Structures are given as C-alpha cells and as structure tokens.
Amino acid sequence: MAVDSEDRIIHSGAEWLQRAYGDKFPPSHEVHVENARLGNQQYYIDSFFLNLKRLPLVGVIIIPRKYIMGKVDERAFKTLVILISASFGILVIGCVCIFILTNGVSKEMKLRAELISHLDARRRAEASSNYKSQFLANMR
Structure with a gap:
C-alpha cells in the first residue's frame, strides 16, 4: 500500500488522495490534479486504471x-x-491628463464668467x- 511507503512523497500523495476522495474514488479511477500541495511543494497527481487479468x-x-x-x-x-505596473502607470497618466484638461477648461470657464460679469x-x-x-x- 502506498500509505505504508517509506518514501515521503509517495506517502504524502497517498494520504492526500485518501483525504480528497476517501472511499469514493471516481468510477473511472482517473484523477487529474494540478496543484496538490504535498509538504511545501505543489505536485501534479494523475492516476490510471490497469485491468490486468487477475489483478486490477x-x-x-x-x-x-x-x-x-x-x-x-x-x-x-x-x-x-x-500588467499591474502598466495598469497603475496608465491610471496615473490618465489622472494627470484629466487634471491638465480640466484645469484648462476651468480657467477658460473662469475667464468667461468674468467677461460675462463685466459685460x-x-x-x-x-x-x-x-x-x-x-x-x-x-x-428741462
């Protein structure tokens, strides 16, 4: 039995499969796991069924x-x-551009308001x- 193995990875893998599936192993006996954590590393675990004559x-x-x-x-x-750095950079550049554009519009609006009040x-x-x-x- 793999659970009784002296090899740490085999033993950990068998325990992981036991915890994950218990007695309810998939009917096809196939398991495909991409991120099984065994100890401090991640592993792929794949299983397959061999139906030999006397020993499945x-x-x-x-x-x-x-x-x-x-x-x-x-x-x-x-x-x-x-991507995160580029997104942050684009956000900063966008905010600066919006500030510059709205600042110019604000000055123009103030000048128009002053002109209207003078008129x-x-x-x-x-x-x-x-x-x-x-x-x-x-x-007279």
Whole structure:
C-alpha cells in the first residue's frame, strides 16, 4: 500500500488522495490534479486504471509542478507584475491628463464668467446712464 511507503512523497500523495476522495474514488479511477500541495511543494497527481487479468491496479503518477510548469509559472508571475505596473502607470497618466484638461477648461470657464460679469456691469452702467440722461432731459 502506498500509505505504508517509506518514501515521503509517495506517502504524502497517498494520504492526500485518501483525504480528497476517501472511499469514493471516481468510477473511472482517473484523477487529474494540478496543484496538490504535498509538504511545501505543489505536485501534479494523475492516476490510471490497469485491468490486468487477475489483478486490477490503479497507478498513480506524482510529478513536482516546478519540473513541468516552473518556467511558465515564473513567466506568469512576471507578466502579472508587468500588467499591474502598466495598469497603475496608465491610471496615473490618465489622472494627470484629466487634471491638465480640466484645469484648462476651468480657467477658460473662469475667464468667461468674468467677461460675462463685466459685460453685465457695463450694461447696467449704460442703462443707468441712459435713465439719468432721460430724467435730466425730462426736467428741462
């Protein structure tokens, strides 16, 4: 029995399968696990059924994930770091651009508001001057 093995990985793999499936092993006796943690490493666990004439067997293959996916996992991590950094950079650049664009619009809006208030004050002054002229004309 694999549970009785002296090899640490075989023993750990057998215990992991026992915990995961117990007595309810899949009907096909096939298990495909990509991230089984045995000790401090991750492993692939694959099983297959051998139906020999007098002795049906279930074979189990345990392969350290780093041997198969080590470079892929490393590149995936680097890619993730690059994507997060690029996203953060784009966010910062976008915020700066929005600030620059809205700052220019804000200045233009302030200038327009000042111009409108000056024009309004000028109209009131002209209207007041016209009323005053009419009043004085009527008094003569």
